[in-house]
Amino acid sequence: MIEMDIRGIVLDPITNMPIVVLQSKETDDILSIWIGVFEANAISMKLENIHMPRPMTYDLMVNLIENLSADISYILINDLNDNTYYAEIVLNKDGQEIRIDSRPSDAINLAIRKNVPIFVEERVLQEYKKDIQSEVDENELEEWIKSLKPEDFES
Structure with missing residues (x-):
């Protein structure tokens, strides 16, 4: 398993859909996942420390987990199938590990x-890198990553 940080949210210049960009904590490897507008907005609001007066959906989910005496241990993006990513939210309740199937965007929202x-999963990152290399020249991708500016991550 490779630990990742959220680099930010960018918009796909062609579809105008949000992309969450994750980067390995130890290497320059990235993973870009296209997500929904509402999920991107929730991630952006949390990253920008914008607080709502009432709990939003992901805050409610955290409250439910905590009130059931469980803790979120970590999230894992564990599969890529037909351009769809899969994730698990890994909970700990009384020393027992519980894995819950999730969309990556929902799991990321809980993680933050x-x-x-x-x-x-390393195999997911390798598959992403293989797919992206077949779609985009590696130099183009590297230049795109280097060209990202802080304002590109604003929603």
Whole structure:
């Protein structure tokens, strides 16, 4: 498993859909996942420390988990199938590990609210890199990553 940080949210210049960009804590490897507008907005609001007066959906989910005496240990992006990513939210309840199937965007939203690690299976990252290399010249991708500016991550 490779631990990742959230680099930010950018918009796909062609589809105008949000992309969450994750980067390995130890290397320059990145993983870009296209996500929904509402999920991107929730991630951006949390990253920018914008607080709502009432709990939003992901805050509610965290409250439910905590009130059931469980903790979120970490999240894991564990599969890539037909351009769809899969994730698990890994909970700990009374020493027992509980894995819950999740969309990556929902799992990431919970991870940033509880400040828990975000992991990606190495094979998922390798498959992403293979797919992206077949679609985009590696130099173009590297130049795109280097060209990102802080304002590109604003929603």
